[in-house]
Amino acid sequence: MTIRHSAHALLPLKIIATGTALPPQCITSAELDIRLHKPAGYVEKRSGIVHRFHATDDASHAELAAAALHDALGRHGLAPDSIDLLIFASVGSVQALPCSAVFVMKAARLRPGLAGFDINSSCVSFISAMQVAAGLLNAGTYRRIAIVSADLASRCLDWQHEESALIFGDGAACVIVECGDGTSGIAASLSETYPASSDLCEVRAGGTRCNPRTGMQDRDFLFHMQGKKLFRQASALIEGYLGRLLASAGLSLQEIATVAPHQASHLAMEHMRQRMNIAPDALVDIYRHRGNQVAASIPTALHEAVISGRFNPGQPVMLIGTAAGLTLAGMVLMP
């Protein structure tokens, strides 16, 4: 009864639609220079970003997610009622209870009675959700799944900490998948977590650790990152990790046509470019105009690959990212 997703066989999965959404406020680095009392050009040089988008503090997280879902449905003429599972795959939740998928279904006016749940593996949540969706579709549990990633990093930026505050942008992306006919699918997927580094990138509030009963401060709600340490840890692991991912796909790096990485930072993108040693166009780089969109980053990059003609049958596409955790995750897709 079981199918085995061996090293060189495809696990069937077909991407039938992609879409994105951005909040209306475009924040240029030039504006931030003024707001933060810096010389002209400082923020762009420091962050590598021309502009990013930030939601206002009263904007709805669920509505941004719903806009990405409707963008994907609308671009491909799909009926909202044709979705039979909604996976919300993000870092940030709307509130502690109920789960965020409920609020996205409501904001998107999806049919009552739909199934939905949240998946969270930090900035690589979308990769976990794609693994999960492929499993559920191949088991026949669902037939058409919408994965929506939406994050509002602006709600937890610490403006006293430039290294992180300058690099994040808000956004949402949606990818709709079916089982397909088996000609497209997942050639390999691999996720590895190294919890010894869990404090290198964190937001301490939002759960059982910091709340009114245990004691908390406003700063516990802010993003804390030890960027250099995190980068060093990730760099030490990535070589071995990449080898294992490629071996599992039965492919060499030269055979990967497109890489859609997590747009983590200027430094991370530059490292990816050097490490991958692939043609400039093969690396999806939207960092300068989006910043790091947390869990929405990888599906936004995948959408960019699709609309820019870099997601083509027979040409392997790699999703890859390092996330708080520390987690390394990647997936090789055959479009």
Next chain:
Amino acid sequence: MTIRHSAHALLPLKIIATGTALPPQCITSAELDIRLHKPAGYVEKRSGIVHRFHATDDASHAELAAAALHDALGRHGLAPDSIDLLIFASVGSVQALPCSAVFVMKAARLRPGLAGFDINSSCVSFISAMQVAAGLLNAGTYRRIAIVSADLASRCLDWQHEESALIFGDGAACVIVECGDGTSGIAASLSETYPASSDLCEVRAGGTRCNPRTGMQDRDFLFHMQGKKLFRQASALIEGYLGRLLASAGLSLQEIATVAPHQASHLAMEHMRQRMNIAPDALVDIYRHRGNQVAASIPTALHEAVISGRFNPGQPVMLIGTAAGLTLAGMVLMP
């Protein structure tokens, strides 16, 4: 390449171990009578609970989850390193970033490099996690998955609101699954969410809705429930839902040997007993000595079914629950 999980075919899944953990503090209803200045017997009568367990405010959520995982491993002599995916399936998270699975891996001293993520569908998170695990195992993505549900409701009880404060208990449970040989598995699973009722049961803080940037109060961190409305909504939907779940399994209610329900409340358990019309022993009822353990409730009830000889080959077992959302979820397992 795909297998279809038709109405009457089993999706292979084998439970190879179960375990639970409780915090050390047993809180009797008699103690609460005194603490809340009520007449003797008041809390037990109002809640239907003799005792429940509450963690102290400095106790670690991840350590409780890790204890349930080690209980499951230890009872069945399984090596921790044999797990290749950890799914944390709970309502409450440890903190906003990174995901909680990271902290459970760390607390449980699992091997670095393990895969993990969180799944949240409110109080029925465990049912979603079982669906997901079956998909991943049948796709061959993983071979042995540990699902851990752990919730500390005590961190968000509103002691001014008896209806909810008196019914919750903390706890954790773990179920370890493999694909198996196909003789055991999922005969049906069904999840339906009705988001119009999302505000009937909620904790508003913990995400993008209520935080220092958007404005928040201590009460936003507390559990809010409109119990009667929620019960009425759930009761109106459950008949139709149960019919759909059984039809999908190709079974009648009389053929279900054991029901392991979400131990939601005294009223909900009584309704389940009447509605199900099954032998008293066939309904797993641990509510009087646990209370409502949120997402840990269903896997704790399943563990109880296993250790009390009510999970036997060839005898269908139903997991079922209603959750904040409003979500109805259920699963028929063939042990």
